[in-house]
Amino acid sequence: MMRRLTSLLASILLFSSQTLAGGPTRVTGPAATAPGQPFVWLATSPIRYTVDTGPLSVNPSGQTVINNSQGLSLVQSLFQNWHSVPTTSIQFAYAGPISGVSGGDVRTVQDFNSVQGSCNAGTQSPVIFDADGALIRALGIDALVIGFTSTCKLDLPTGHIQSALILMNGEFQDGVSDPSTNNFEISADQFSEAITHEMGHFSGLDHSQINVDLFQNGLVNNCPVDELAGLPLMFPVEFCQSRKSASLPLLAPDDLAWISKLYPNSSYSANYGMISGFVFFSDGITPVQGVNVIARRVDDPTTPENESLRIAFSVVSGFLFTGNPGQSITGDNTSGSSFGSRNPALIGYYEIPVTPGTYTVQVENLDAAFTGGSSVGPLDPPAVTYGADEYWHQYESAFDNAAQKDPITVQAGQKISNINFILNQTPPRFDLFEDGEALRIMPNVPMVMRQTDALWYRIANE
Numbered sequence: 001m002m003r004r005l006t007s008l009l010a011s012i013l014l015f016s017s018q019t020l021a022g023g024p025t026r027v028t029g030p031a032a033t034a035p036g037q038p039f040v041w042l043a044t045s046p047i048r049y050t051v052d053t054g055p056l057s058v059n060p061s062g063q064t065v066i067n068n069s070q071g072l073s074l075v076q077s078l079f080q081n082w083h084s085v086p087t088t089s090i091q092f093a094y095a096g097p098i099s100g101v102s103g104g105d106v107r108t109v110q111d112f113n114s115v116q117g118s119c120n121a122g123t124q125s126p127v128i129f130d131a132d133g134a135l136i137r138a139l140g141i142d143a144l145v146i147g148f149t150s151t152c153k154l155d156l157p158t159g160h161i162q163s164a165l166i167l168m169n170g171e172f173q174d175g176v177s178d179p180s181t182n183n184f185e186i187s188a189d190q191f192s193e194a195i196t197h198e199m200g201h202f203s204g205l206d207h208s209q210i211n212v213d214l215f216q217n218g219l220v221n222n223c224p225v226d227e228l229a230g231l232p233l234m235f236p237v238e239f240c241q242s243r244k245s246a247s248l249p250l251l252a253p254d255d256l257a258w259i260s261k262l263y264p265n266s267s268y269s270a271n272y273g274m275i276s277g278f279v280f281f282s283d284g285i286t287p288v289q290g291v292n293v294i295a296r297r298v299d300d301p302t303t304p305e306n307e308s309l310r311i312a313f314s315v316v317s318g319f320l321f322t323g324n325p326g327q328s329i330t331g332d333n334t335s336g337s338s339f340g341s342r343n344p345a346l347i348g349y350y351e352i353p354v355t356p357g358t359y360t361v362q363v364e365n366l367d368a369a370f371t372g373g374s375s376v377g378p379l380d381p382p383a384v385t386y387g388a389d390e391y392w393h394q395y396e397s398a399f400d401n402a403a404q405k406d407p408i409t410v411q412a413g414q415k416i417s418n419i420n421f422i423l424n425q426t427p428p429r430f431d432l433f434e435d436g437e438a439l440r441i442m443p444n445v446p447m448v449m450r451q452t453d454a455l456w457y458r459i460a461n462e
């Protein structure tokens, strides 16, 4: 029991990052030339990162477990996971040791602040090794966090990411597992997955929720392979056995699709199509933001695998719209978030890149546990809609059979539009005069706080 509990703890808190769903982490807002666009790095040249010069992992006796050159090779090979996706143009390049701290070894909070300062100035994008977890503890972050990412500098008008940092917690690889000191060990493959996940955030990717029943059923290290295959590496938490141990590629179809959608190369349109549409409340006209939308490949009965679990792609409705439009009533949130479009036409809009094939499309609530550093999409905490779970079919209404589904066939380069959902039996619409049962659960933490540039908040909560 104890063992199961600790392994659950260790498994659930692996990822912690800056977020805003399949899809981009951040979207351009009011200050942008083109609002409603994902924040991305300029893709014309490789993204240059610097790396810590200290060991990646040191055990409690002070002995080096993973030395610097092994750590550096690992970082380079993990960036390669994204770099080598055949339909993306994103590239990474090692730019030498971390600058701005003596010898390039980040050990103390002062070192961290100084390196973060140069990251905030856009000078470098550092990958920091916290060899024994002491730095993460000193920063006030839970010792069960394997790594985190922080976007340092964004250009609001152009929507470009200019610098970001990653911290890797080497304590998870120190060869010691001592629950009494919160020193847990994970496999090298799980560690690699966690850091590759962080590199996804570093690239501008948000979390994705697909096959969430694995998480909700409390499966730890024993996920069925078909579902594991479709579980995005960008799922908010890591809890299954490593993908490699199940002979699966490191990135799931959703990960491949979204890195390619954000950074398409010339082969993208020959390999992906798109399904798009809107999610509406029961009135059929009021758009709903914050509902998870998943396109699943229809199972091919001639194969032993279940493609509907393995090949799935997702996004959150309203992913391009702001999570916080601001309001003039309380005086403390007049302008709202700097991120996300204010175009009301995008409130319920979704679009999902898919590989060519035949799909069903479904909506579901985001898991209520995905808040803060684990959030998915623009709303934190997530919206909760009554009875959201349903498939799309041709004759959507507020009273249809949630299980009825019509297949949609998508060719490469084709965009299928207006796959629109009407949620079943939601309360009447929210408007100026009638607000008795507004469905959007307003965040209890003001969004301005979540998106502030304050260093402490970013460290503590993302």
Ligand SMILES: [Zn+2]
Residues within 6 Å of the ligand: 015, 016, 017, 197, 201, 207, 235, 236, 373
């Ligand atoms: Zn994450």
